[in-house]
Amino acid sequence: MAPDGFREAYADALDNRPRERPRPALAALARRPSDAGGAFQSADPAQPRIAGAGPDPMKQQIAILSDATRPVAEREEALATLQAAAFMGPKFNPYRAAYRSALRQVAIDADAHLRAQALESLALDKDDYARSLLLDGLEGRRDPLVPKAKAVQLLAHDDHGAALSVAHRVLDEADDPQAQQEAVRVLASDPGSGSRLLGLYRDRGATAELRVASATALHALDPGLFEPEARRIVEDDDEDPDVRASSLGALAVIPRYASTRNDPAFVGKVEEIRNSAADGPLKTSTDRYLSERSE
Amino acid sequence: MEAELSTAIARIDAIRKRPELRDELVALLCERSTIYRGLTAGQAERLRGYVLASFRATGTPAAAMPFVVEELESGADAYAVAGAAKALLGSRDLPSGVRDLLVTAADRIAASDEYVDHDRFGIGGASGSRSAHAEILEAIVAIDRRSHERPGSCCATRPPTIGPAPTVQTPFGNCCDGPGVSQASGPPENGTSIPNAVLQDQSGNRLGAHEFFIGRASVVTFFYTRCMNPEKCSTTITKLGVLQNKLGKAAIGNQVGVAALTYDPQYDLPERLFRYGRERGMIFDERNKLLRSVEAFGEIEAFFQLGVGFGQATVNRHRIELFVLDKGGRIARSFLRAQWESDDVFEAVEKVA
Numbered sequence: 001m002a003p004d005g006f007r008e009a010y011a012d013a014l015d016n017r018p019r020e021r022p023r024p025a026l027a028a029l030a031r032r033p034s035d036a037g038g039a040f041q042s043a044d045p046a047q048p049r050i051a052g053a054g055p056d057p058m059k060q061q062i063a064i065l066s067d068a069t070r071p072v073a074e075r076e077e078a079l080a081t082l083q084a085a086a087f088m089g090p091k092f093n094p095y096r097a098a099y100r101s102a103l104r105q106v107a108i109d110a111d112a113h114l115r116a117q118a119l120e121s122l123a124l125d126k127d128d129y130a131r132s133l134l135l136d137g138l139e140g141r142r143d144p145l146v147p148k149a150k151a152v153q154l155l156a157h158d159d160h161g162a163a164l165s166v167a168h169r170v171l172d173e174a175d176d177p178q179a180q181q182e183a184v185r186v187l188a189s190d191p192g193s194g195s196r197l198l199g200l201y202r203d204r205g206a207t208a209e210l211r212v213a214s215a216t217a218l219h220a221l222d223p224g225l226f227e228p229e230a231r232r233i234v235e236d237d238d239e240d241p242d243v244r245a246s247s248l249g250a251l252a253v254i255p256r257y258a259s260t261r262n263d264p265a266f267v268g269k270v271e272e273i274r275n276s277a278a279d280g281p282l283k284t285s286t287d288r289y290l291s292e293r294s295e
Numbered sequence: 296m297e298a299e300l301s302t303a304i305a306r307i308d309a310i311r312k313r314p315e316l317r318d319e320l321v322a323l324l325c326e327r328s329t330i331y332r333g334l335t336a337g338q339a340e341r342l343r344g345y346v347l348a349s350f351r352a353t354g355t356p357a358a359a360m361p362f363v364v365e366e367l368e369s370g371a372d373a374y375a376v377a378g379a380a381k382a383l384l385g386s387r388d389l390p391s392g393v394r395d396l397l398v399t400a401a402d403r404i405a406a407s408d409e410y411v412d413h414d415r416f417g418i419g420g421a422s423g424s425r426s427a428h429a430e431i432l433e434a435i436v437a438i439d440r441r442s443h444e445r446p447g448s449c450c451a452t453r454p455p456t457i458g459p460a461p462t463v464q465t466p467f468g469n470c471c472d473g474p475g476v477s478q479a480s481g482p483p484e485n486g487t488s489i490p491n492a493v494l495q496d497q498s499g500n501r502l503g504a505h506e507f508f509i510g511r512a513s514v515v516t517f518f519y520t521r522c523m524n525p526e527k528c529s530t531t532i533t534k535l536g537v538l539q540n541k542l543g544k545a546a547i548g549n550q551v552g553v554a555a556l557t558y559d560p561q562y563d564l565p566e567r568l569f570r571y572g573r574e575r576g577m578i579f580d581e582r583n584k585l586l587r588s589v590e591a592f593g594e595i596e597a598f599f600q601l602g603v604g605f606g607q608a609t610v611n612r613h614r615i616e617l618f619v620l621d622k623g624g625r626i627a628r629s630f631l632r633a634q635w636e637s638d639d640v641f642e643a644v645e646k647v648a
Contacts, residue, residue: 093405097426100409125407126523128337159521162335164607189521190608191561222564256566 023081025057032091058085058095066102072111079106079117086121104129108145116146123154131155131162138166149178152186159189171196181213188217194225201229208242215247223256231260235269244273245281252289261292303330303342304416307349317353320346324362326612331604336523337372339604339611341416344378348413355385365632367396369526369615373404373427374411380434381413394438401431403526488624490594494556496584497568504595507584508624512648513552514538514640516617517601519559519610520571527615529575530634531555532585536576538637539583545641547648553583556595558603558610560587602631621647 064070064078082099085092092099106118107130122130134151137144144151152170155163167186170179184200187193200206200214219226230247233239248270251257260266267290274286307323310316323330323346331339347366350359359382366379380397383389405428412423425433491505507513516535522528535555542548555572557563563571568585577583588595596603602614617635619628628643 090405093408093428096406096408097410097428126337128335128341131335131337158335158337160336160523160606160609160611162337162607189562192608221562223566224564 023084025061025081026084026088028057029085029088029091058082058092059098061085062095062098062102066105068109072114075106075111075114076117079114083121100125100127103127107133112146116150119146119154123157126158131158135163135166138170147179148176149182152179152182156182156186156189164190164193168193168196171200177207177210180210184210184213184217188220191221194218194222197221198225198229201226201233204240208240211240211243212246215243215250219250219254227251227257227260230257231266234273235266241277241280241282245285248273248282248285248289252285252292299330299332300334300342304345307346307416311349311352314353317350317356318358320349320353321356321358321362324359326602326604326614328604331611333606334604334611335606336611339606340370340372340375343612344372344375344411345413345416347375347378348381350382350385351413353385355382357388360386360390361632364390364393364396365614367393367400368634369524369530370400371403371407371524371526373407373409374413376400376404377411377427377430378413380431383434384437389438394435397431397435397438401428401435404428404431486625487598489620490591490598492591492594493589494586495565495589496586497565497572497579499565501589505624507552507554507586508620510622511550511552511582512547512622512627512644513554513620513624514617514644515552515620516555517558517599517603517613518555519557519613520563520567521559521609522613526634527613531615531617532572532577533575534635534637536572536578538640539578541637541641542644543578547645549582550648551582551644554586555584556586556588558601558613560589560592562609563587599626619643619647 061078061081065075065082067075082095082102085095086099100122103118103122104127106114107122109115109118119130119134123134133142133145134155136142137146138148138151138155146154148170152163152167155166163186167183170176170183174180184197187197197214197218201211201218203211206214215226215230218229230251233247234244234251236244251260270286270289274283274290277283277286303323307320310319322328324343330342334342343366347359347363350356350363355363363379363382363386366376367383370376370379380400383393383397408426408428410423410425411427411430489504489508491503493501494504494507495501508515514535516531518528518531520528532555535553539553542551542553557568564587568587569579572579572585577585579585595601599616599618602616603610604612614632615630615634616632617630617640618626619640621627627647630640630643
């Protein structure tokens with residue numbers, strides 16, 4: 001399809017999408033003067049409200065979210081409104097402290113879905129309280145608030161290594177494949193984990209999904225370690241076809257690995273794979289690699 | 296680690312009741328202090344904020360002021376910045392421009408505001424009924440009131456005279472800001488040359504430190520690509536690009552080296568260095584480099600007495616630090632903690648070029 005065709009199809013999809021429910025609290029926040037979130041405005045109880053504004057819609061949303069006696073659907077709606085409002089920059093600043101406090105409260109709520117959403121918002125903000133809750137759950141100091149894989153995924157948002165020891169333990173325990181995949185993502189930020197990631201990438205006893213996740217993490221951490229192993233796997237006809245396909249896909253699209261195309265032996269091997277492989281991801285990868293080469 | 300942290304907190308709480316021991320708190324603000332070892336960045340910031348806020352009770356010694364000003368000028372953690380605002384209120388003599396610092400700090404942390412409780416140490420949870428932003432505003436109001444009640448008493452009209460931090464022995468390490476505590480200090484006494492560590496630049500070329508730093512004057516600063524505080528490393532490298540531009544137009548330009556070394560050499564491989572510098576306007580050539588140490592970062596760390604602490608995997612806290620080296624690779628001038636201006640650095644390097 002030509003680019004104009006894609007553009008028209010996208011515009012049509014936008015026109016036909018279900019309209020979002022109107023959120024009056026968001027609209028009210030948007031209508032506030034742009035300097036309303038300046039240095040001398042605050043949502044603290046000690047600070048004066050904006051004169052003539054009536055009940056503050058954002059404060060109401062925070063109150064609804066925090067109120068465990070309210071129906072969950074109402075609280076989820078309030079959370080969605082607040083999450084959207086948080087993107088409105090300075091206009092939302094007067095409410096941030098109260099919002100964060102509410103999120104921390106909801107992080108240990110009785111409702112699992114609300115808890116997960118609150119923890120996700122906090123984790124994306126690298127909140128230390130959320131980090132401690134997630135670690136406590138993984139290390140048995142409290143009942144887990146979210147499933148193991150989710151906890152590891154959320155901890156990985158902080159690439160300063162807060163979850164390293166937990167990630168290694170999850171990989172050692174090997175009882176939760178999804179959690180293991182999240183754990184290798186944590187290792188992508190740890191220079192000391194290059195050899196472990198390489199080992200997982202090579203491990204034919206591991207699932208293809210885990211090996212591919214390890215490859216992705218290894219590429220992010222140390223491309224110099226990733227490339228020779230990726231080439232070796234592609235060239236090995238006894239290797240898992242999905243792992244070969246992902247490896248070749250990375251070599252095809254990532255500019256850093258373009259030099260593989262200067263190796264006639266490697267290119268020749270990829271052509272051989274294309275000619276012999278059945279239709280599927282591996283063949284598609286060879287087509288991709290060879291078509292990139294000819295461009 | 297937990298036990299050491301608990302011991303440190305207990306000690307801080309004890310000092311809060313004994314102001315005559317407040318110099319120990321200054322030592323605890325140094326990034327190299329063992330109390331921060333292994334902590335996450337968030338934990339380290341929280342602990343620093345707790346120490347800073349303690350000065351409200353003990354009074355704020357002059358030696359603490361560079362740390363307080365630093366936090367207000369470039370801190371990104373709401374709890375820590377609010378702690379620094381409280382520390383200001385513990386001081387009788389305030390540096391010039393401190394009110395503007397507070398206003399800027401309030402705006403900076405507004406997007407990450409949270410309720411804070413500096414009375415007892417804890418991590419998050421439903422603690423505190425005042426926001427960090429409100430605490431900073433209260434400090435502004437208090438300073439304004441002080442200035443009104445005693446005109447001329449509030450803020451010094453001269454730049455602060457800040458001497459070296461006291462070398463206080465504590466169970467958590469000895470802290471001194473090392474050569475050249477602040478821009479107000481004169482050149483430090485340091486006769487040794489930078490160690491000839493093996494370095495690698497952003498293009499992957501290996502070289503000895505002496506190859507780059509001996510035989511010409513140079514400017515060297517420190518950073519890491521995973522720094523989450525935009526007021527620090529990102530700003531530092533961007534400003535380094537501005538300095539390069541200034542030097543490029545000056546007569547001494549081709550006699551001066553400009554370099555930044557990463558605190559995180561295992562992670563900041565050449566490709567990352569290249570991308571980080573290029574995105575911030577740095578030029579690269581034989582005199583202008585981003586560098587990682589290939590081995591023995593400890594030698595570099597010890598030579599510069601770097602203000603950096605490490606968590607499990609990487610940096611958890613660092614100060615802003617830039618050094619001017621003479622042709623012998625010796626430290627001629629240090630710019631520590633406060634944001635440096637490229638004009639001041641240019642002037643310093645002109646003297647040794």
